[in-house]
Amino acid sequence: MKLFNEMVKLTMPLVPKPIVRRVADRYIAGDELEDAVAVVRRMNDRGMCATVDILGEAVDDREKTLATVEGYKEVLRAIKAEGLDSNVSIKPTAFGLKMDYGFCKENVAALVEEALSIGNFVRLDMEDYTCTGDTLRLYRELRADFGEHVGTVIQSYLRRTVADARELAAEKANIRLCKGIYVEPRRVSYRDMACINANFDYALKILLDSGCYVGIATHDEKRVQAALAIIDELDTPPEQYELQMLLGVDQELRDIIVEQGHKLRIYVPFGRDWYPYSTRRLKENPDMAGYVFRAMFKRYEK
Ligand SMILES: Cc1cc2nc3c(=O)[nH]c(=O)nc-3n(C[C@H](O)[C@H](O)[C@H](O)COP(=O)(O)OP(=O)(O)OC[C@H]3O[C@@H](n4cnc5c(N)ncnc54)[C@H](O)[C@@H]3O)c2cc1C
Numbered sequence: 001m002k003l004f005n006e007m008v009k010l011t012m013p014l015v016p017k018p019i020v021r022r023v024a025d026r027y028i029a030g031d032e033l034e035d036a037v038a039v040v041r042r043m044n045d046r047g048m049c050a051t052v053d054i055l056g057e058a059v060d061d062r063e064k065t066l067a068t069v070e071g072y073k074e075v076l077r078a079i080k081a082e083g084l085d086s087n088v089s090i091k092p093t094a095f096g097l098k099m100d101y102g103f104c105k106e107n108v109a110a111l112v113e114e115a116l117s118i119g120n121f122v123r124l125d126m127e128d129y130t131c132t133g134d135t136l137r138l139y140r141e142l143r144a145d146f147g148e149h150v151g152t153v154i155q156s157y158l159r160r161t162v163a164d165a166r167e168l169a170a171e172k173a174n175i176r177l178c179k180g181i182y183v184e185p186r187r188v189s190y191r192d193m194a195c196i197n198a199n200f201d202y203a204l205k206i207l208l209d210s211g212c213y214v215g216i217a218t219h220d221e222k223r224v225q226a227a228l229a230i231i232d233e234l235d236t237p238p239e240q241y242e243l244q245m246l247l248g249v250d251q252e253l254r255d256i257i258v259e260q261g262h263k264l265r266i267y268v269p270f271g272r273d274w275y276p277y278s279t280r281r282l283k284e285n286p287d288m289a290g291y292v293f294r295a296m297f298k299r300y301e302k
Pocket of ligand 1: 180181286
């Protein structure tokens with residue numbers, strides 16, 4: 001099965017889109033904002049908060065970035081109108097990071113201003129290593145203007161991350177820590193999972209020890225256990241951290257974390273631009289080959 005899994009990973013671009021969609025449905029709320037609202041409400045009812053992401057990545061078209069800003073403003077208004085416990089996560093490249101830094105900053109600032117006006121929060125997701133410097137710069141500049149209404153992400157697979165964690169710790173930043181999902185050159189990133197894991201625990205300790213607010217984003221039970229040990233060792237108050245997981249991944253672990261009384265936030269993506277996000281998630285899923293195989297023998301419903 002492991003070999004078949006690897007084969008499916010390599011041949012993913014050849015898998016027909018309706019099959020990818022069928023097996024990826026668990027990872028996305030749906031195409032429309034109302035789908036995301038329904039999923040967030042369900043998560044809230046089960047004791048979890050959420051962060052909503054509109055699917056979409058790098059664009060080179062100014063009109064599209066403006067539509068993204070408007071789309072996210074609508075999400076923030078819906079969260080407020082529906083009384084949901086959720087913030088939003090954005091990809092800076094969908095706001096123009098790769099086109100023009102100043103234009104991107106204006107776009108993200110417009111959104112953070114909206115968040116501030118209704119007491120909400122915007123997290124800047126971290127994309128591949130070519131975006132790291134600019135995303136951290138964007139975070140710092142927006143934080144100077146909007147304070148605690150903005151946060152960002154660091155990735156433990158990057159070799160630079162411990163140095164970034166130290167600087168962000170000194171600034172008492174609001175950080176999500178994750179392992180990292182993009183395929184990066186070895187020059188800048190660890191490949192060995194043991195290194196990535198050790199770096200995760202190390203960076204987490206630096207951030208928590210300095211009083212940063214940390215979103216601990218992982219489905220790796222060993223990382224969750226190590227995080228809870230660090231929290232215990234440092235006597236970290238519950239207001240200083242939350243655990244975070246992606247929609248559709250390891251719901252059993254999700255329920256265990258909630259039952260233990262920790263704050264847990266679920267990342268809820270929605271939108272029509274579902275393909276790149278879904279293929280990344282499927283490649284991480286150890287049971288992917290089985291799902292794809294089964295889906296191939298079912299009739300399409302859409
Ligand atoms: C809330 C959240 C936000 C994130 N934001 C970013 C970001 O801004 N930038 C970025 O680069 N990455 C981001 N990621 C992705 C992250 O970097 C990892 O790629 C991803 O979470 C898998 O790493 P892991 O810590 O779960 O550990 P892994 O060791 O990869 O996985 C641990 C276990 O989780 C299970 N698992 C993991 N993924 C899946 C899946 N898709 N389906 C089924 N089981 C699975 C497997 O059983 C695996 O054994 C985010 C992740 C989360 C949870």
